[in-house]
Amino acid sequence: MRVGLTGGVASGKSTVAAILAELGAVVVDADQLAREVVARGTPGLARVVEDFGPAVLTPEGDLDRAHVGSIVFNDEAARRRLEAIVHPLVFERYAEIEAAAEADGETDRVVVHDIPLLTETGRAGEFDAVVVVDAADDVRVERMVRDRGWTREDAAARIAAQATREERLAVATHVVVNEGGREALRARVVEVFGDLTGDQREPTP
């Protein structure tokens, strides 16, 4: 079973993905793949440097993610250029991972694809279920400021670069509201996983 997991920035996708992994799902993380394809020394990173110039590199030769973020979340055309380089490479990695899972006979497991831009890329229909993690914009801004040290302006720019909550909720088969504490989140994720796997037991507290 292929499950798409999505949600706006700082909605709690990674936290939900970690709980699903604990419950037995295989998790594939698009943000992680998007980092791997532009890691130091990769052809992907060379293409980003070719397009954006050497100023996007740290002295050690890594992608300076904070610098690139400050460019692309304030300039839509630049963001599209970066996506045009990174997204096809991420899709290639996905195809490789799915082929390997099939070869290993893992097709009976729940495979959760954590894809921040699932709604934006119009790919929700490719999944058996779509779990949307939802939280109000102000809750997410507080998390970004508190946990990542971003300014309110940085946080708002990232939210503005994404689909709206309503657009995401429109493609959901399951909604996980993450505006309360971690225990409440866990209980809801156990419930959703039970529903996905056909296990109708009451969620454990």
Ligand SMILES: CC(C)(COP(=O)(O)OP(=O)(O)OC[C@H]1O[C@@H](n2cnc3c(N)ncnc32)[C@H](O)[C@@H]1O)[C@@H](O)C(=O)NCCC(=O)NCCS
């Ligand atoms: C601009 C970059 C270098 C900033 O790196 P940074 O380490 O600050 O953020 P990270 O990659 O961990 O992403 C954190 C969150 O930002 C949001 N985000 C990232 N890229 C995008 C984008 N192109 N559009 C809208 N939101 C985005 C997502 O909610 C994501 O979960 C990086 O996000 C990037 O390379 N983005 C382009 C690739 C992409 O679209 N990735 C998203 C999933 S494939």
Ligand SMILES: Nc1ncnc2c1ncn2[C@@H]1O[C@H](COP(=O)(O)OP(=O)(O)OP(=O)(O)O)[C@@H](O)[C@H]1O
């Ligand atoms: N229920 C919660 N209560 C308190 N903090 C939470 C809760 N859920 C998530 N967080 C915290 O909020 C932040 C964002 O969560 P997380 O990283 O899981 O979001 P994300 O959607 O994966 O973010 P991104 O889009 O940037 O990848 C993290 O610091 C996380 O620890």
